[in-house]
Every structure is written in structure tokens, then in C-alpha cells.
Amino acid sequence: MAENNALYKVGPKEESFSQFLWNSETKQFLGRTGASWCKIGIFYVIFYACLAGFFAIMLTVFYQTIDTNHMPKYTPGKDGGSLLRHPAMGFRPLPRAENIESTLIWYKNGDNDDIKHWTDSLDIFIKPYEGAGGDLSGQHLVDCSDEKPPGEDEVCRFQDTWLTDKCQKAEKWGYNRESPCVILKLNRMINWVPEVYETEEELPEKMPQSLKEHIKKRIHDNSGVMPKMIWVSCKGENPADEEYIGPINYSPFQGFPAYYFPFRNTPGYLPPIVAIQFNQPQSNVLINIECKAWAKNIVHDRQNRLGLVHFELLKD
Template identity: 25%
Template sequence: MASTEDKAASKENTSSWKDSFYNPRTGEVLGRTASSWALILLFYLVFYCFLAGMFALTMWVLLLTLDDYVPRYRDRVPFPGLAIRPNSLDIMFNKSDPLKYAPYVQHLESFLQRYNDTEQEKNEACIPGQYYDQDDDSEMSKKACRFKRGSLSLCSGLSDTNFGYHDGKPCVLLKMNRIIGLKPLGDPYINCTVKKDNPVQMHYFPSEGRFDKMYFPYYGKKAHENYVQPLVAVKLLLTKEDYNKELSVECRVEGSNLRNDDERDKFLGRVTFRIKVVE
């Protein structure tokens, strides 16, 4: 049976535990009075408002230094990379099974929608072989030159809606990444090679696989809203000897000052992809 002293001690411990949250004698909550809590909350309110104000001020000053149309620094990527469509570095399909090559065909058709005549008629009929400079234009919105998908001929998807995949002679599209102000010297064109003993014949569209100068320079996404990158289509004329083999194809931008031999960047001015057609 508990003694009177044990009961008193237990009551005192319970009272002490409760007082740590709220002490009715002093009116303290968690060890602070109401005025103390009000002062500390006011301090943190002012402190965090000050931090938010400093952040907003620095962001406002930073935004004042930026241009909506041209990046402030453009020297980190002086030369463009080379990209391939369909967007895959491993193109493998069975030419006798439409379901196997359908994703590649659908991707190409979707990608070329912006190159339809209905879209490109809105753009300018520029002079081939000349840069389309618009620096003196007072308007920030720049005009774009036409690039109709019909110029890709057999790889346009117009005469052959399967882009050659159904007969084992597939088309791939190549484009250079956009770089504001780029004006390549010389006459850039695409040259592709297959790493095998016997060369594979290829057809390039437009003629000789050239990127015409009239599509340069590029003025940025906001200023050049209707701009589309020029394309080069490569049709691989594979034969029965090439079927059921994995072929490595390397395409490079030649004939200009654009770099294509940087070992630190495998996509700078070049791209390598593998293709395998199963008969």
C-alpha cells in the first residue's frame, strides 16, 4: 500500500510534467510568456520578410541585365551538334513486319508536320546561297525562310509514306542544333560513311546533302518564332548482303568551319548510329 509521501511525490511529478507545457501560476506556455512568444514571432516575421525582400531585389536586378531575345553569354557552345530523326541511335526493324518499323515512320511523319507546305507558305522565299541577315530590322520579330518537306524528295513522306522502311531502304533525317548568330563559313554538307568492307550507296536530299546559307543566322526562339532548321535526308540503299547485320553509320558536317573532330563531344558536328534491317 502506497504511503502518503509516495502519493505526494507522484502528484508533484505529474504537476511538473504538465507545467512544462503550461504553467498556470506564471501563465507560461512551453517556457515562455505570451509577450515573449509575441516578440520572438515578430522577430522571425521581420527576419524572413527581409530575406524575401533581398531575394526579390537580387532577382529583379538580374532580370534587368537579361535580354528577352538574345542570351547574354553565347560563347560556351560555338559550334552546333548534329541530331538524327527518328530520335534513336539504334534503328532496328523487320522490313516484312509493319508493326516493327511503324514507330520510326510515325516519328518522322510527326516531326515533318512543321515542314508542310501549308505551314511553310507563311515564311519567306529567300535567295539560295546568301545569308539572310536581319540585324538592321527595327522589328524584334524576324522572318524565316521556307523549307518545304518536298525538297526531301523520296524521304519526304509524300511519295512514300513509309520513308523506305517497308522495302529495307530506310531514310534518316539530320539537322544541326540551333545556335544564335551562327553563320558557317564555306558550304556545309552532310557526308555519311558505313563502317564495313563494302560501302553502302546513299542518296542525299536536298541535292548533295547541303545546308543552304539562307537558313542562317538564327535569331533565337522568341524572335525567330516560325524558324525551322534545314534538314538533310539520307536514304540508305541497303542490299540483301546488308540485311541481318548491324551496321554502324557515321555522319559528319563537312565543307565548312564547323568542328566535327572533338573527341570530348561525340555529337559536335557529327553523329553515329547503328542500323539493322531484318529480312
């Protein structure tokens, strides 16, 4: 019987822990008296109150530096301190989500299920542009031209009828006709203003000859006046790519009209786009394509992808 009672005897560890929880002799709870708990409670209340006050003051100071028009503190403008001084280019359609880092546009000719991903991607991208020629409530849309740029609180109207030929939604963007379309755009940079070429003599030597000929024709059609454009050229990166890429059409223009810039985060703004159509590119061949934007203050940097965009096209 004595042995059984020994089994239920409280050990030194259990006794020590229970005494730590509540010591009836010293009236201590968790090793502290009521007065000690009161003092440490007051200390932490004051400490966290000061910490919260300091955070509130810093947050108030931070909000004083934010523009109420949602403009960043530093911009690429003449008076800005931003390091982002050269725009990059983007393209649509993008590859599937599982290949998000890829730049390959790969589709099976005649396979409607495979083509659907690429056409749906372009449909989603172009949706804001559909009907953009109409009036939008609370937004100031104006018809722009080289002679009539938009005002401070105005945005240029985009005519969705500009996208003609096969580069449009109704034509499945040419993917069902073996003439796929790709849409180019410049990344938005607040207050960035392009320095366009004003004369033929200013055109750089590295500019493709085909683009120079196109510009000369535009000058002739424009009564001898150089259009104010950020010009665009696309070509195969290598001689083999040039051989397989085939003819390229651009719409609505072979470039971005300068009157769309600068971007000021004005509601209703739609950045200009260029649709490029590849007419009968070689099948079953991976074609490396590089498109460049041309202006005096646009640099071309392949490593940092500035002023250009690279993608591959593969048509099975």
C-alpha cells in the same frame, strides 16, 4: 483499492510535459511568456521581410540581364562569350523510350507493327515542315538563296516538296521498301554563323573524295560558283561497315544551305534538314554509321560529339 488508484497516478514525465505546454504559475506557454512570444514573433517578421526584400532585389537585378526577345546573355557570335562555339548534329528517328540512350535503329523488314514506331517518329518530327511553304500569321517567311539571305526579322521558307523519292511520309520513309531514311539536323546555336568553303582549294584533305566530287559537280552546275553550304557526308565507320552500307542518297541537298544561319530565335524558324536514304543496306548486319558536317569553323570531335553524329542501323 489503493493499488488501482496508483495505476492512474500521473507520472513525472506526463506532469513535466503538461507543465511545459502551460505553466499556470509562471503563465508560460511552451516555455515562453506572452511578451517573449511577441518579441520573437516581431523578430522573425522583420527577418523574413528583409530576406524577401533581398530576394526581390536580386530577382529584379537578374531580370535586367535577360533579353526580352528570349536571347541568352552569351552566344557563339563574334561578340559573345559562350563556350558553345561548335555545333553538334542530331538524327531522327530516335529509338524507343525504353532505349532512350541507344543510337540503334533496329527494325524488322516486312513487320508493319515494328516499322510503325520508326515511321511515326519521323512523321511527328516532319509535321512542322508540312505546309511550311505557306504564309504563317505574324511571321515573315521569305524565299531565300545564296544571293538573297533573310533579313533581321525574317526566316527562310522550307519547301516540303524538297523531300523527294522514298524519303517522305507517303512512302513510309522507305522502311517498307528496305531503303530506310534517316533525317539529320544541326543543333540550334543562337548567332552561330558558318564559315563555308568558297573554293575547291579550301576543301580539307580529310573530306571524303565522294563529297569532293559532288561539290565539283555542284560548282559546274552552278556556273562555276561554289554553293554556300554546310556540306554533309555519311559513311560506315569501319571497312566492314562500308562494305555493307550500300549506296546513299541525300535530299533535298547534300548539306545545309548557309542562308538558314544564323538562328536568332525568330518565330516561324525551321532549321534545315537533310534526309539520307540507305539503298538496300545489308540485312542482319549491324552497320555503324557516322555523318559529318563540313565548314571551316566546324570541328569533328567524336568524344564530345561535335560536328558529327553516330548511329547504328540493323535491318532484320
